[in-house]
Amino acid sequence: MLKVICVCGARPNFMKIAPLMRVFRESGRMQPILVHTGQHYDERMSRLFFRDLGIPAPDVDLEVGSGSHAVQTAEVMKRFEPLCLEHRPDWVIVVGDVNSTIACALVAAKLGIRVAHVEAGLRSFDRSMPEEINRVLTDAISDLLFVTEPSGVENLRREGVPEERVHLVGNVMIDTLLANRERAAASTILQDLGLRRRGYDLVTLHRPSNVDDSAALGPILDALLEVAGVRDVVFPIHPRTRKNLAAFGFEERIGRQSRIRLIEPQGYLDFLKLMSDAHAVLTDSGGVQEETTILGVPCLTLRHNTERPITLTEGTNRLVAPTKQGILDALAAVDGAAGAAPRMPILWDGRAAERIREVLLSAGARS
Ligand code: UD1
Numbered sequence: 150m151l152k153v154i155c156v157c158g159a160r161p162n163f164m165k166i167a168p169l170m171r172v173f174r175e176s177g178r179m180q181p182i183l184v185h186t187g188q189h190y191d192e193r194m195s196r197l198f199f200r201d202l203g204i205p206a207p208d209v210d211l212e213v214g215s216g217s218h219a220v221q222t223a224e225v226m227k228r229f230e231p232l233c234l235e236h237r238p239d240w241v242i243v244v245g246d247v248n249s250t251i252a253c254a255l256v257a258a259k260l261g262i263r264v265a266h267v268e269a270g271l272r273s274f275d276r277s278m279p280e281e282i283n284r285v286l287t288d289a290i291s292d293l294l295f296v297t298e299p300s301g302v303e304n305l306r307r308e309g310v311p312e313e314r315v316h317l318v319g320n321v322m323i324d325t326l327l328a329n330r331e332r333a334a335a336s337t338i339l340q341d342l343g344l345r346r347r348g349y350d351l352v353t354l355h356r357p358s359n360v361d362d363s364a365a366l367g368p369i370l371d372a373l374l375e376v377a378g379v380r381d382v383v384f385p386i387h388p389r390t391r392k393n394l395a396a397f398g399f400e401e402r403i404g405r406q407s408r409i410r411l412i413e414p415q416g417y418l419d420f421l422k423l424m425s426d427a428h429a430v431l432t433d434s435g436g437v438q439e440e441t442t443i444l445g446v447p448c449l450t451l452r453h454n455t456e457r458p459i460t461l462t463e464g465t466n467r468l469v470a471p472t473k474q475g476i477l478d479a480l481a482a483v484d485g486a487a488g489a490a491p492r493m494p495i496l497w498d499g500r501a502a503e504r505i506r507e508v509l510l511s512a513g514a515r516s
């Protein structure tokens with residue numbers, strides 16, 4: 150039996166770990182141990198996804214909670230190390246680019262335990278993003294690098310990663326989307342919120358560059374207030390953003406516009422339904438850029454760069470300057486354009502987790 154520790158910690162990790170846990174358990178040749186670091190811990194940022202996606206309860210919860218980058222990363226490392234020593238797994242599997250990803254990869258690599266990174270090779274080339282640092286470092290110490298799009302293979306080649314470690318396997322986040330699309334179609338969230346199909350824009354924001362500075366967040370909210378003059382705006386609020394809206398005194402300002410629906414973070418199925426039926430999605434999320442490509446829904450990414458360029462070249466994504474005019478112009482362009490068609494970048498076919506399992510099985514146990 151191949152013993153693998155699978156790590157998850159923050160919201161976007163849950164969609165990625167779900168199909169991996171399923172195919173590992175089904176194989177009968179692997180013994181997956183699920184570790185939740187506790188980086189995200191609110192019911193609506195964590196447990197809800199275990200229910201929606203049928204992820205087994207974590208075998209261990211490290212309960213690290215929030216903190217500065219150094220504190221959070223160090224806490225994960227301190228609590229993860231004894232677990233690795235106890236279990237001595239053949240592999241530690243980390244996904245994505247959050248602090249839990251680099252923390253657990255670093256612990257494993259230093260103990261001589263092999264590390265597999267799922268969603269390797271993505272680069273925004275913007276080191277002011279904490280995620281970019283996590284990506285570069287995790288890839289540098291991983292033994293197997295599972296890549297979602299060809300740009301990732303190129304980036305790793307340029308960084309000198311030996312070719313035999315790199316596998317273009319597709320996108321586990323899209324495995325989850327395709328597996329849950331029908332269930333999401335049955336969500337009643339539109340009726341619950343009194344929304345019409347294509348009659349609203351959906352917004353998610355949580356990047357520090359957009360939400361940690363009132364001079365950045367203010368103009369985005371001004372744009373949303375204007376959009377709400379013509380269309381409903383549905384805004385499930387990430388806890389980081391909720392905290393800042395209150396701290397900057399913006400809550401009341403947008404609370405006065407009843408067509409801006411400030412709602413709690415949504416579960417996966419309700420959020421997938423909200424994305425599928427939106428007029429457009431405005432976001433700074435990584436995963437949402439990929440999901441809207443498959444759904445064929447216009448995505449305006451309020452950032453100057455993306456680590457997922459395939460969503461621009463083959464998908465429905467567009468980079469938009471996060472200014473009031475930038476956002477309003479981009480939305481006007483959506484209205485002027487023909488409807489977007491769903492796309493399927495190479496290997497985004499719902500079988501990425503199976504490919505990862507096969508590579509792991511053939512790499513085998515520790516010699
Ligand atoms: C983290 C990831 C980011 C990812 C995002 C997905 C890092 C460096 N950042 O950002 O890459 O895109 O998750 O959502 O790993 N909080 C709560 N409840 C929770 C979790 C967080 O209230 O369950 C609040 C706390 O005040 C916390 C803040 O949100 O300080 C930020 O949480 P943190 O995990 O540090 O970063 P995110 O912004 O969530």
Ligand code: UDP
Pocket residue numbers: 160161164353385386413414415416417418420421433434435436437440
């Ligand atoms: N998501 C969700 N509910 C929400 C907002 C997002 O289920 O209210 C999902 C979204 O569909 C995607 C994932 O969360 O699967 C993306 O996570 P997030 O934006 O927090 O992180 P990022 O991808 O930017 O790292």
